[in-house]
Amino acid sequence: MTQPTVSEFVNDWFDTHRSEIIGWRRHIHSHPETSNQEFETTNYLAKILGEYGVEAQRFPETGLMVDIGPDTEEGRIAFRADIDALPVQEVTGLEYSSQTPGVSHSCGHDVHTTIALGVACAVADYNREFPLSIGVRVIFQPAEEVWVGGATDVIEWGALEGVHSIYAVHVEPKLRVGRIGLRAGAITSATDIVEIDIKGPGGHTSRPHLSADVIYAMSKVVTDLPALLSRRVDPRTGTVLVFGTINSGYAPNAIPQTGSISGTLRTADIGIWREISGIFQELVEQVLAPTGVKHELTYHRGVPPVLNDDVATALIASAAKAIDPQSIVQAPQSSGGEDFSWYLEHVPGSMVRLGCWSGDGDMHDLHQGDLVVDERAIGVGIKLFSSVISQFMTAIEEEATKS
Incomplete structure (x- = not known):
């Protein structure tokens, strides 16, 4: 046989x-x-x-x-x-x-x-x-x-x-x-999770200049960070930041004291994945600095591509x-x-x-x-x-x- x-x-x-x-x-x-x-x-x-x-x-x-x-x-x-x-x-x-x-x-x-x-x-x-x-x-x-x-x-x-x-x-x-x-x-792709907690003193919406506007700060993060990343990271690497949650506020005429945002950061480039957390932290600080709020970033490393x-x-x-x-x-x-x-x-x-x-x-x-x-x-x-x-x-x- x-x-x-x-x-x-x-x-x-x-x-x-x-x-x-x-x-x-x-x-x-x-x-x-x-x-x-x-x-x-x-x-x-x-x-x-x-x-x-x-x-x-x-x-x-x-x-x-x-x-x-x-x-x-x-x-x-x-x-x-x-x-x-x-x-x-x-x-x-x-x-x-x-x-x-x-x-x-x-x-x-x-x-x-x-x-x-x-x-x-x-x-x-x-x-x-x-x-x-x-x-x-x-x-x-x-x-x-x-x-x-x-x-x-x-x-x-x-x-x-x-x-x-x-x-x-x-x-x-x-x-x-x-x-x-x-x-x-x-x-x-590599898949990481990002969470940003934002804090301010709170206040009345008629006097935003006397407070630090948490809602405005969160909006800056959601709109500016993806755009800024596209200028810091080679677009051919398939690096994508998408936010999935944004939570804050309790009344239309009150500036809240706290807010939170979370999302995923993905990339197909393992070299970018190994350095992206530092770039992300730097950009978060730069975006939020002019707003006067305080923040805490939690970066959860996931899996490589x-x-x-x-x-x-x-x-x-x-x-x-x-x-x-x-x-x-x-x-x-x-x-x-x-x-x-x-x-x-x-x-x-x-x-x-x-x-x-x-x-x-x-x-x-x-x-x-x-x-x-x-x-x-x-x-x-x-x-x-x-x-x-x-x-x-x-x-x-x-x-x-x-x-």
Whole structure:
């Protein structure tokens, strides 16, 4: 018998186990758990993995990872899935809808988790028949949806030790199922939160010259800061400041004593992200100085942009072409944040967009309770990851031949 590649084996394996895998996804979808509360999800994953003879290494609270194949000097190839859900009420009406009021997998993490679970089980079956020449690690990460993401904890717990490179997918409801969106460099943005509390003595609106006008000062911040940033930061970096809350006042004829503003500051440039807090603080002080108010700025550092490595992205592009040469599209750069970026601060890797729109009806959006994912995307994701493993093995073998 000719030894099949991992990709060939997993393709056949998926066809055999398709109904079972869809069942996994629907169970996870109907039993969502929010960040750091994924206890039953973790238990369910460990149970399925155990049925396929895969021993799970649990993280301290929730989440787990598995290693398949040998430890080699080249290092393991890793895949990451996020397992948490959002505090969003599902309104899809699906027969397997969320059974937890106010919580749903409206970001598609149930799909990511099922893909990773399928890869782990399929590769474990392959490894028993045809021992792998390289090691594979599958990471089921908790708490992607909270600030600053569970990835930092997972890395601290050793998930990247001995890892050569890491890959992930994120469902994209604006992309037809079967399509795979690739992008080298920044595919998401850094996302920080800014909060500004402003104080003054208060007073009567008929005598603003005897007070410090908190409302006027807040208005200056909201209107002037975005414009000033565009003159201090290269506009090609996709740096955007948008305020989401502004609160102050209690009467039309009274100047209030306090006010607060908060918003997000996003950038696709990691160099800008590393220095933007200082620039922002300087501009806030300059805008508010003439108004006479006092202020307190709280700058919450979020996640850096996901910077897809050129070589890793080329590898996953080759993997996608091996499945379907017509599958690849150019993914746009997103202003959203994603904690997969923390992994790429340590090892090279790439995240791709996985089409999940059926092609019929309305396109839904992420983080909305009406999100419906075409389940055919699961098979695409499993086959993509298995093709990445095959491509990686081929690259390692070719490198060994050269040396």
